[in-house]
Amino acid sequence: MELFEKLYDEHEKVKVRFIGFTTDETRYDFGIVYTNMFFGKPLVVCMQTGRSTLLDPRDLEDTEHLQHSFRIKDKKEAEDLAEFFLDALPGASLETQYE
Template identity: 50%
Template structure:
């Protein structure tokens, strides 16, 4: 079986670690801001290891967010979405960086 290298990129990426607590629980995320993946940051839940590439439109899709991070309730999902809105760049900002 032949293998094909699709890409091999090394980059200095900005990484931010954030945590917050609400009634539903405590959340710790690692956010990797990269030039890869059309500018969408990689958001990693430090408790579970679940991750997703997110922009503001992904955060607005509560069903998607709940499935990606295996959140238990709608209330929990809304709290996480509200927090992520403040740390994930707007879609428009991502689009402008590629023009």
């Protein structure tokens, strides 16, 4: 008897970008995983805390989402991070997994 029902098990060669930078107040180290999974949204991982989220440029309009995802206390820092990601993240693919 199987304990788990497998929903998906995909193998994919992906592009990963590792980037570290500082703002006036904070140092950041991120890994950005560019994948075709998750509706084309890159997986962004904070290398310092291990916290991650899927992001595309539309998600960056909501700085509260960034604050929550990466536990950023200062709104200005979240705005700075959103500005960085606007340059770092490609536009989201409109293709879906379910076509």
